[in-house]
Amino acid sequence: MSVFIQQLPALLGVVIGALGSYVVVVRGDQARFRREQAARWEERKLAVYADYAHSVKKTVTVSFRVAAALGVDPHPDPLPLEEAKPLLGEATSRRDPAGEALIMLGSTVVVDRARDWVMTAMEMERFVRASTRDPKAWQSLLERQRAGREGYYTAVREDLGLPPGHSARWPSPAADAVPAQR
Template identity: 30%
Template sequence: MATQIFTLVGVLIGALTSYVATAVAERAKFQREMATRWDERKLDTYIDYVTCIKQIQRAAMDAGRARDQGADASEALAAMEESENRRSVLFETFVLLSNEMAATAAHAVNQRTWELLNTTRVPSNGTAALRPIRLVEALNVLHEAARSDLTISSGSSAG
């Protein structure tokens, strides 16, 4: 009888150990999958946001060049405003998904973008008035913050 009890206890301990090990492994797998899913979503959001900023910058420069040549800048200005509207929406997702450092860097990018937008909106301003250098510098800081948030090793960034 005692050997049967020892056998039964051994089976119960083995089953319990197997259950706990499986539960711990499944939980770790689930957490990895969730982290990967959110990192993919973050990366997509970061790329979309930065792409939108670059579209604003290109459209602003196109408007400045059109003015320098005495041409109509309305098409470039419309593209700039459309990209600005999209940037505004993307920024909300960016802030929801990013860490504090990336969100702070994105706020600085917004400030520089607004400066560029306001300068471009002045009808007499051509390319000489548009200086996207501060925007490029802010984007470089954002790139670093985003890489850190996504735990991507740092390298050189291009503006």
């Protein structure tokens, strides 16, 4: 029995070492799992944020083209309203589910900025659907849309922990510099 007692400290050391190793491995695995899970959620959020931006931008781009056909925007590819109606409907159909995903995964600030941007895009759509020919009102909508987009992208970058990005504001030709469309 005295041999067992002599070996007991070594045996206890092995048991304590094994338990310590187990705890370290388990904690490391848990930390790695949390990091990987957070990265997956960040990837999903980025995909949702980008998808929503594309869906809103589709409405904006078609609105630019119709406004060019109305003679109030310098877009180089004018599109008559009748041809644009299916594209506007498609953009709305795509934006609605993208908006639901955004509400589900987006931060409160991102969702609020998205709402600001999309409300202006919807006003732009109403403007062109009404065949309004008011260049000053259109320019006001353009500025609000640009500010809304910039606010959305800023909120997305902050939510994802990304550095500030480009404002995407660059000069464009004035609408009154475009020859009137028939």
